[in-house]
Amino acid sequence: MFFAGLVGLCVAGLSSAEVPSEPDCAAGDRKACFEAGTAYAEGTGVEASMNAAIPFFLRACDRGMPQGCTTAGLYILDGAGDLEPNLEAGMHILETGCMRGDDKGCESTVGYLTAQDNPMANTGKVVDVLIQGCKTGSMWACGWGARAAQDGYGGKYPEMADISKAAIIGEMGCEKGNLSACVVSETLFGDPSSALFDAEKSLEYSEVNCDSDIAESCNNLARVYYMINELELGTVAYERACQLGMEQTCAEAKSFRAYLTAKADYEAAEAERAATINGLINAGRYGEAVNTAIYQMGSANQVEAAVRAAAGAGAMSKVNTQDLYVVASWFSSGEVRRIADAEMAARGTGLEGTFGTGTNTAGAADARWKELYGSSIPTTRASSPSAPSTRTFGAGDAAGQVRDKYRTAHCEMAGSNASAAVCRN
Known part of the structure; x- marks a missing residue:
């Protein structure tokens, strides 16, 4: 024995x-x-x-x-x-x-190995002993060892710092349920400037820690989700961080929740508008579809849908001339503008390529409309709300690479998010 x-x-x-x-x-x-x-x-x-x-x-x-x-x-x-x-x-x-695997044994071992008056003191072996202790079940070893290997326990024992060992004991300890080890793992794998950066592990540990009521982890999770355009998930994470007392996230949580609510309202209304326009298109009432999209809806999206449908059906002749002017004013370039210009040319208006642009931009276009019809030119009213700005990980190619790695990780993680919009684009 x-x-x-x-x-x-x-x-x-x-x-x-x-x-x-x-x-x-x-x-x-x-x-x-x-x-x-x-x-x-x-x-x-x-x-x-x-x-x-x-x-x-x-x-x-x-x-x-x-x-x-x-x-x-x-x-x-x-x-x-x-x-x-x-x-x-x-x-x-x-x-x-x-x-x-004895907690008291690990705590006492660290005490003796770091004691200045102990002839057997040896700070260099502490992390290795704790890795083994964590492996066999000491939660104290997992937590203290992960922090010691990460940064020398806040710089107190710099000779213990070893990020490779920190990764080992951090992951091991987190798997066993030690929250300190989970936080260390999140930090190690979530630093884009580190050789250990791993987007999938970063997301995994941020989620674990946020679920364990670590406000900073919820904040980190929100930043990643916003970076990859998962706005609902990001807002939920910010709201969680705010609830946990991280006050600087509260304003962003509120502004994004308001934006998402407004966006949902807009999309619901736009779906109703689309149903109306599609009904007119399916009935062959193309001119009425364009006119309705302009005057009743003020929706550039529905005007575009109606114009494209009319052009595809060879029915642009059904669109009123004054409605063509509005289309040209709303679309300064692109396929819809080209269709409107072609129809104006066919009618000999002489305004193709100029109405709403060039010498007829802004006030001039409105003045021409007033001269022709006695009122101001219609303007778009239905538009999607703009998302607030948020803090992410910077800009440039490096940030773009980080974003792509996080998006890939999010879309391929267990409990697949492959059906999410950001994963289909």
Whole structure:
């Protein structure tokens, strides 16, 4: 067994008396071994003897109870009772308690390895010990180790910083449920300037942390979603950050929610307008469709739909001349303008290519309309609201590459978002 040699060192000190749990310990019960060690350490029913207690603690540890190693290691380091202090043996056993997953063992190990007055101090091995401790179940090791490897625990121990090891223990700890490790992972993988940048992992950890009520993570998530044009998801994340007390996100959350509400209202109204125009088009009433889109709706989108349909059906002759002037005024270039100009040319108006542009722009076009029809030229009224601006990750090619990576990650992540609009474009 692993501790057979160390147990042998203490056998000479065993008492001839026996505590009730010893037979069960001998039969392999690790809890009974720990209880026997505690009885000898405290003198419960037997003469107190640390020399007698240590072998039982080590047996408990060797049989899968790491608290036994932690307890034995601390007693040996302190030279408790009838023990002689043994730094080397004590540190080895204490570290073993940590590496087998005991929280107290890991915390105590870090304390001794970083103590300036400890001859066995060694800050360089701390992270490696904690990685093993995290692997075997110590949540304390996962959290403290991730922060130590990330930045030397806030710069206190710079020699511990190692982002490669931070990534290992951060992901491991987060998977086991340690929130500090999740935050470290989000930071490591979410920095576009870092060699560890990973858009998918960044999104994953931001979502985990936001769901765990970390306001900054909700803020980070919102920035990513806005960057890839997932405005509803971004607004929900900003609202969450605001609810969690991050006041600087509240104004953006409010403005984007107002925008999304207005946009939804516009789209619903536009759908109704489209249904009306499509009904006229399907009935072959092309001129009426253009006229309705101009005067009743003030919708450039519906004017475009009606003009294209009329042109496709060879029915531009059904469109009123004055309506052609409006179309030319609303569309300064593009296919719809070309269609309107062609029809004006066919009618000999002499205004093709000029109405609403050149010498007839702005006020001049309106003046010409007033001269012809006695009123101001119709203007568009139905238009989609403009999205507010927000903070993302900068501009330029580098930012564009980051945006593309996040969009790809969002669209390909588990629980696929492939049906989202940003993933179809």
